[in-house]
Amino acid sequence: MLLRTFFLFFFSFLFFFQSFSQNSFQKDILFLTSNELEGRYPGSTGDSLSQQYISSRYSQFDIFPFIKSDSYAQKFEYISQYRFESSLQIKNGTTTEELKQSRDFGIIHSENENIIDLECVFIGYGIGRSSLSAVKDKAVITYFSSPLPSKGKEKRISKTELILAGAKVIINICPEQKDLPKQKEKKVYRNRKDNDSIIILSLTKNHLDLFINEKEINDYDSLAAINLSLLPSFIESTSTINLFVKRHEKKTVTANIIGLKKGKNDDFIIIGGHYDHLGKDKENNLFYPGANDNASGVATLLYLAEKFNNMPLNCNILFIAFGAEEEGFLGSKYFVKNLPVKKENIRAMINIDVVGQLRNDTLYYAKYNNCLDIIKSPKIVNNSNIILFEKDSGLSDQVPFFLASIPILYFSTGTFKQYHSAEDTEELINYPGMNQIAELIFDVIKAIDNNSVN
DSSP states (O other), X not given: OHHHHHHHHHHHHHHHHHHHHHHHHHHHHHHHTSGGGTTOOTTSHHHHHHHHHHHHHHTTTTOEEOSBTTBSEEEEEEEEEEEEEEEEEEEETTEEEEEOBTTTEEEEEOOSEEEEEEEEEEEETOOOGGGGGGOTTSEEEEESSOSSOGGGGGGSOOHHHHHHTTXXXXXXXXXXXGGSOOXXXXXXXXXXXOOXXXXXXXXXXXXXXXXXXXXHHHHHHHHHHHOGGGSOSOEEEEEEEEEEEEEEEEEEEEEEEEEEEOOSSSOEEEEEEEOOOOOEETTXXXXXXXXXXXXXXXXXXXXXXXXXXXXXXSSEEEEEEESOSTTTSHHHHHHHHTOSSOGGGEEEEEEEOOOSOOBTTEEEEEEESSOOOOTTOHHHHTTOSOEEXXXXXXXXXXXXXXXXXXXXXXXXXXXXXXXXXTTOOGGGOOHHHHHHHHHHHHHHHHHHHTTXXX
């Protein structure tokens, strides 16, 4: 009878504990995915409300402001959008042709520029490396499309090679006007590898004869159709260009929300997860809730803050809800660039991104830079039903820490069908799975704090 009573009590307690955990996760995710936050786009009202909410949740525990004594926010500014105002003249002898932006040419990349009488060279498909000797301090005209199959495209001279060879401007020749980049205000995509040291333009092919004559164009195109190896490496142009560009930039202010749980020594464990998302689609009158990506990570972060409340620790713990991750991990980049603690004192950075859809009890992880091998510890493995699967980490806020040689651990439930769509909603969150993941990460952090892998 006593044994039966014990088991009834135990399972009732377990149900209560899991229900309490689910309510905590659900409360945070419901708020972060609510209509009022409109997808948590950096610099928006929803972004600001997210910051206030996370700060208020920190203040419920013994989690203190760290960067400033009166605020959890580490504010930073970045260029979020830009547009170009420009003019382009092509001069050949006594003839000058004035081209119009959007109609005749477009700008892919440029800073503020005022270039006068820049010499030009045509390299066509850019297949012969000997043309690199002819591009220094010149505008390089090249065909944007490739005559090569995808596996042969590496034979073409790359943008990086042109930069290293000293080219000043790259002019991509496009078949038609519709192929020009649109010159409306553009978003900055930092996940692409932009080369900021060179100007890149697009020009429609009907203007190519302003640089080389029509016979040279026809001969080049005819040879390309027969045998690419017969093509000349380059054709010198008798034309020069005058280019004026003014870049109008829009700056956005957002913040990392950082709280400190004090420990006994000078070491730090960093627990991170980004709170921003994609915002709203005004044209289609919808917003991107970002429940799994990454309200789930923030809810786990806050759950861990509550779990460690009033618990004595050896290490200090920094809880960081990163801003502007979707813009290219800008919050974590800013934090690492302006590290408020000694790098050698950071025992580990743990990043939690997309942990809301546990499937088949499988949690993916990655570890780098000599992070303690605690994942394979019996203390961790035997205390959870989760199956841990090691794989290369995705692109998220652990990347700047990795590049700074800081030990990292990254956790995720992996790719999911609703990624970056309006269907990434709270209803699809696996709350019992989130609870299992949070408890496992809690055990991992305790093991790191104790420097224990046994």
